[in-house]
Amino acid sequence: xxxxxxxxxxxxxxxxxxxxxxxxxxxxxxxxxxxxxxxxxxxxxxxxxxxxxxxxxxxxxxxxxxxxxxxxxxxxxxxxxxxxxxxxxxxxxxxxxxxxxxxxxxxxxxxxxxxxxxxxxxxxxxxxxxxxxxxxxxxxxxxxxxxxxxxxxxxxxxxxxxxxxxxxxxxxxxxxxxxxxxxxxxxxxxxxxxxxxxxxxxxxxxxxxxxxxxxxxxxxxxxxxxxxxxxxxxxxxxxxxxxxxxxxxxxxxxxxxxxxxxxxxxxxxxxxxxxxxxxxxxxxxxxxxxxxxxxxxxxxxxxxxxxxxxxxxxxxxxxxxxxxxxxxxxxxx
Ligand SMILES: Nc1ncnc2c1ncn2[C@@H]1O[C@H](COP(=O)(O)OP(=O)(O)OP(=O)(O)O)[C@@H](O)[C@H]1O
Numbered sequence: 001x002x003x004x005x006x007x008x009x010x011x012x013x014x015x016x017x018x019x020x021x022x023x024x025x026x027x028x029x030x031x032x033x034x035x036x037x038x039x040x041x042x043x044x045x046x047x048x049x050x051x052x053x054x055x056x057x058x059x060x061x062x063x064x065x066x067x068x069x070x071x072x073x074x075x076x077x078x079x080x081x082x083x084x085x086x087x088x089x090x091x092x093x094x095x096x097x098x099x100x101x102x103x104x105x106x107x108x109x110x111x112x113x114x115x116x117x118x119x120x121x122x123x124x125x126x127x128x129x130x131x132x133x134x135x136x137x138x139x140x141x142x143x144x145x146x147x148x149x150x151x152x153x154x155x156x157x158x159x160x161x162x163x164x165x166x167x168x169x170x171x172x173x174x175x176x177x178x179x180x181x182x183x184x185x186x187x188x189x190x191x192x193x194x195x196x197x198x199x200x201x202x203x204x205x206x207x208x209x210x211x212x213x214x215x216x217x218x219x220x221x222x223x224x225x226x227x228x229x230x231x232x233x234x235x236x237x238x239x240x241x242x243x244x245x246x247x248x249x250x251x252x253x254x255x256x257x258x259x260x261x262x263x264x265x266x267x268x269x270x271x272x273x274x275x276x277x278x279x280x281x282x283x284x285x286x287x288x289x290x291x292x293x294x295x296x297x298x299x300x301x302x303x304x305x306x307x308x309x310x311x312x313x314x315x316x317x318x319x320x321x322x323x324x325x326x327x328x329x330x331x332x333x
Contacts, residue, residue, distance in 0.1 A: 017044035018081075020172050020203035021066060026075025028061055035061050037227030039075070043220070045171070048194065048204040050214035052311075053224035054319045059207035060099075062224070063176045066205065067097040080172050096165030099176025099207070102157065103164055106150030110141050110160050113149055117167040128167075135163040139193070155186030162193060172203045179213060191216055211311035221311075223318045230318040239309045242317040247280045247290055250303035260299045282308045 021043040028036040035058040043049040051059050064070045066079055068088040077084040080094030105113055111132060118128030136145050139159040144152060149160060158178060165173060175194070179187040187210075194204055194217055208214055214221045215235045222232040231238055250273070251257035257274040261267060267276040280286045287306065294301055 017046055019043065019078075020045040020047075020080060021049070021205060022076075022078045023066070024076040026065065026072045026077055028058070028065060028070075028072050034227045036065075036072070039224075039229055041222065041229075043203060043205065045203050046198065046201045047219040048198055048206060048217050050218035050221045051205070051207045051224055052209070052211065052214055052221055052315065053207075055209070057224045057319070058227060059224060060176055063097070063099065063174045063205070063207055067095055067174050068092055069097075093168075094170060095172045095174060096168065096170035097174045097176070098158070098161040098165045099174070099178065102161045104149050104157055104161050107148060109146050110149050110152065110156075111136065111145040113160060113164055114167060117164045121168040123167070131167055135166055139163045153186075154181050155183070155189065158182065158186070158190060159193070170202070172205065173197065174205045176207050177209065178206065179208070179210060187213075211315055215311050223315065225319045231314070235311060238311065238314045242309045242313045243279075244307070244309040244313045244317075245279070245281050246307050247278045247282070247287065248303075248305045248307065249276045249278070249290075249294075249301040250274065250305075251276075252302045253300070256299050256301070259297065260294070260301070263293075263297065280306070282306045
């Protein structure tokens with residue numbers, strides 16, 4: 001599927017939002033390996049964009065480039081309205097980055113980490129203390145504030161990391177795999193934090209391997225594979241591009257199973273389980289026609305389940321195992 005720029009307006013939005021991140025044809029290679037091979041993106045301000053891809057697909061590389069940590073080989077890139085090539089300082093002032101390369105210093109306390117960040121942003125001392133206290137409170141870190149960050153749990157470290165990012169009041173935040181390694185409760189807390197930021201108008205660029213996370217949070221999702229955007233769209237749009245929706249009928253009476261199977265020619269049979277799988281988009285109309293048909297034939301199914309494709313199906317369909325991109329890093333920086 002070709003890489004393409006699709007309109008990325010927010011759900012339900014009436015006016016197009018200004019663009020927070022725009023990329024046209026951006027490329028990055030390591031040696032002769034094209035990690036990013038002509039990527040186009042347009043992310044409206046105030047939306048959540050998720051970049052999905054298998055290990056080694058280039059997600060972190062994309063975040064590092066867009067957050068000015070490394071440079072692209074080519075392409076036109078702008079973040080927060082500033083050109084990455086000519087005005088990286090203004091980009092840095094507009095963004096926050098958290099993720100796999102966390103800024104948290106374990107040797108000092110959470111509060112000291114925050115105050116250090118305030119200093120880096122040249123906030124006056126009193127303002128730095130005020131912002132620190134507010135963010136520690138907001139991220140439920142008041143009790144732990146005076147303890148070394150190395151003693152924090154994974155969830156607390158991530159919360160501290162995001163709190164540190166917010167000290168400078170960024171309008172665009174890059175979150176590189178923000179919930180990797182977190183337990184389900186911490187993951188949900190993090191999702192709540194991300195939703196709050198978006199409600200305040202912050203743009204979130206998220207990379208994740210958790211499809212559920214992209215489904216929960218993202219207005220638009222792009223799937224990165226072999227250096228290209230294999231598909232981009234809302235979660236629902238992506239789910240529609242893969243086949244796999246079906247209705248499953250289960251029987252306990254072998255006679256009923258056989259008569260249903262003989263008439264439903266297109267159904268995939270599972271003779272051992274006495275189950276029939278009928279391709280379907282799961283719509284009300286299709287379900288009604290299956291039920292009407294069962295009634296008309298006086299066939300009694302003992303169970304009916306509807307399976308609509310989920311993002312897992314999309315991911316597997318678009319990122320095949322044969323060309324898995326994960327390679328050891330040759331000269332990690
Ligand atoms: N500094 C580097 N030198 C050489 N190769 C690199 C370097 N950084 C990344 N790569 C390679 O670029 C590819 C993409 O790596 P990247 O870390 O961006 O992937 P990713 O999608 O973030 O993966 P993961 O989900 O595992 O974090 C990999 O093949 C990796 O080995």
